[in-house]
Amino acid sequence: MRAPGSWIVQARSRVLAVLVALAMNCASTASVQAQAHGVSGQAVYKLTQEYLAAAPKRYIGSPGHAAAENFIKAHFAPEAAKGNLIADNFSARTPIGQLSMTNYIVKFPGKKDGVIVLASHYETNYPLKDIDFVGANDGACTTALLIALGQYYRAHPPQGYSVWLVFDDGEEAVKEWSSSDSLYGTRHLAAKWSGDGTISHIKAFIVADMIGWKSMNITKESNSTPWLLDLLAKAGKDTGHVSYLFRDSQAIEDDHLPFKQRDVPVLDIIDYEYGTPKDPEAFHHTEKDTLDKLSPVSLQVSADLFLDVVKLIDQH
Ligand SMILES: [Zn+2]
Secondary structure (H helix, E strand, C coil), X not given: CECCCCCHHHHCCHXXXXXXXXXXHHHCHHHHHHCCCXXXXXXXXXXXXXXXXXXXXXXXXXXXXXXXXXXXXXCCHHHHHCCCEEEEEEEEEECCEEEEEEEEEEEECCCEEEEEEEEEEXXXXXXXXXXXXXXXXXXXXXXXXXXXXXXXXXXXXXXXXXXXXXXXXCCCCCCCCCCCCCCHHHHHXXXXXXXXXXXXXXXXXXXXXXXXXXXXXXXXXXCXXXXXXXXXXXXXXXXXXXXXXXXXXXXXXXXXXXXHCCCCCEEEEECCCCCCCCCCCCCCCCCCCCHHHECHHHHHHHHHHHHHHHHHHHHC
């Protein structure tokens, strides 16, 4: 993902914001327990740890990428048995030639016509393949979050719209971010679902990206559809997590764009800031993006928001 804007507007409030975030992390221990009937942030954290252990480096074509695919598939055996786990293989033209990629789609059928898609990329950044980059926040924790949401919907089948999980491949640039070198998986899927008519059933396409950081604050992402941003704000109120939302606002290029371009309502739930007060991107796309930067509390907040947004879209 990429944010074309600068950090200048946010610089002044950053020190205060970090202090507020630290205070809030203490305050929300109670809500970690209160939301235990949904998805547990602690469980998402543990799944992230297991995913990183099984597949620390997951760049396309690597053994770790294959291990990541196996990890995802292994967690959806019941859905696979029902034909509700789909491997969407495709070949993408990249600056280094054709590369094989695979999106995984897991379907939880609902009661009414229409689909809410929850998506995360599961691979790691290709240009960083030669450093010790594991993408704990960038790809791993949101893959774990989607798996945990799947476990929830397995136990509590959707009563409204169907919920589909999309573990997409090739979100990252292979060489350097551009409209043709990025978002390979979601560009492929949006085109495919346009061709076969699936896209007309999608009520919302919601992306999870980089939302496990200890000091997380979710951006008001301005490429997202306004009514979905409103529902996210309402979810913040419903779940008591309003202080984790919208400290900054900016447009981010992420997996929602190929669907936005085809007029699907989209929402990118993302915290682009990931670093220190002096350097807000210090951990992003570096070997510092490791599990110790994440917290079960932030993952709890993210899980609560996702479950509530899905509920609100059903009622919308
Ligand atoms: Zn990335």
